[in-house]
Amino acid sequence: MxxxxxxxxxxxxxxxxxxxxxxxxxxxxxxxxxxxxxxxxxxxxxxxxxxxxxxxxxxxxxxxxxxxxxxxxxxxxxxxxxxxLAGVVTGRLRIGMIGSTGQAAPVVERALAAFHHRHPGVEIAIRDTGSRHMAGQVRDGELDVAFVGLHPGQLPAGLTHRVLADEPLVLAVPHGHPDSGLADLATRSAFVEMRAESGLRRQVDAVFARAGLTRRIAFELATSDAVARFVAHGFGPAVVPRSAVEARPGDVSALDLADPDARHPIVLVHRGPAPSAPGARAFLAVLDEFEARAPVRAPRS
Known part of the structure; x- marks a missing residue:
């Protein structure tokens, strides 16, 4: 062979x-x-x-x-x-990345572009198989780093993590929709949701569980941006990060949730204390630079 x-x-x-x-x-x-x-x-x-x-x-x-x-x-x-030995960083950088990194997107994307420019000899492979699966792949050595939508307490043991952003979840409805609470909409509307393996879906499930509510699910999509588009078209309400609503001004409105724990984090994870792959270590160094220039963590209200 x-x-x-x-x-x-x-x-x-x-x-x-x-x-x-x-x-x-x-x-x-x-x-x-x-x-x-x-x-x-x-x-x-x-x-x-x-x-x-x-x-x-x-x-x-x-x-x-x-x-x-x-x-x-x-x-x-x-x-x-x-x-x-020749002073060149090569190899493969295997990144897991959720479909939308919300408020962290500018820092993550600029860091990735800068890394690619500085280290052209590194092959970059990006995949999105859902936060839960990608965290496990980092733990098992199948990915070098991953950006996931899980709170630190929801991560597998043994991973080093860094919270890049933490923004509130809101109830998204079509623009002009009469104000309704979560409980009211749960009884008469089917919701637009993220796919079951996503970190955002886990946070949304927790919102309904804390409220003692159940809901019907009409659509399961891959990104919060897609969820917001479906809300704008009237397919149903959704619980999404505030940034997903802010990206569609005039189409979607945000209603606050009476739940201080309704948050969606963007967390970078890797095996501790540092990834073994030189390309992954070099990428984290570049990410450090860009995060130092423009930190994106959203404070809790």
């Missing part, structure tokens, strides 16, 4: 989809599928159970996956150490 085959196996195992794995590895799906099948034939095993609708690891795949990751990590470490 060769290194490229191991990269394909890891990609398919993590994506559980041959098309996404091929896109991630920048190859045609047919080429990736051929190499995986070739590896299976050579060793007389089945690595993945395939159906027309799903892909999952077979027992042989479960056995090979951690060893493949270890081999690839060793090769990457050697490449990085050689580059460091």
């Amino acid at each position: 060769d290194v490229r085959q191991l990269e394909y196996v890891v990609a398919v195992a993590e994506e559980l989809n041959f098309t996404r794995a091929a896109a991630r590895c920048h190859v045609a799906q047919s080429a990736l599928s051929y190499q995986v099948a070739r590896l299976e034939r050579k060793h007389g095993v089945t690595l993945f159970e395939r159906t027309s609708r799903s892909v999952r690891l077979a027992p042989a795949g479960e056995l090979l996956l951690p060893r493949a990751r270890a081999v690839l990590a060793g090769i990457e470490a050697a490449r990085v150490e050689l580059a460091e």
Whole structure:
């Protein structure tokens, strides 16, 4: 087996989809599928159970996956150490990032752009699989850093965190909608929500739980910006960060919630005390610079 085959196996195992794995590895799906099948034939095993609708690891795949990751990590470490001897930061920076970082967005985006300019030899890979999943991926070493919408107490143990922003949640309704409280809308309207694995959804669920309310959910979307757009079109009310409403003046109005704990944080997480990847450490240094210039933490009211 060769290194490229191991990269394909890891990609398919993590994506559980041959098309996404091929896109991630920048190859045609047919080429990736051929190499995986070739590896299976050579060793007389089945690595993945395939159906027309799903892909999952077979027992042989479960056995090979951690060893493949270890081999690839060793090769990457050697490449990085050689580059460091030459004074160049290389490698791969794996970032998890929620669809909308709210008030932290300007700092995060400018820091990422500056990092890319300063360290062009680092390949940047960004994914959004939901705050809960990404926090676990950082813990397990599958991501170097992640920006998530979870409070520190909701993070897995062993992660270092930094709160970049913390803004209030508000009740979003179409502009001109008569003022109604959360309890009233919960009884007669279906809500627009974030997807279940998101950090914002967890905070919104907590708002309803503290109020002793249940609600019907009409739509589940990927970003708070998309939620606000659906509210503007009259699909239903939503509980979102205030910045999502402020981004749509004239379309959506914000009604305050009588809940001081209704907040949405943007938290940076990584393995402590610092990420092992040089690219990740370099990125955190750049982020420190930009946050020092324009801190974005919103004080509690």
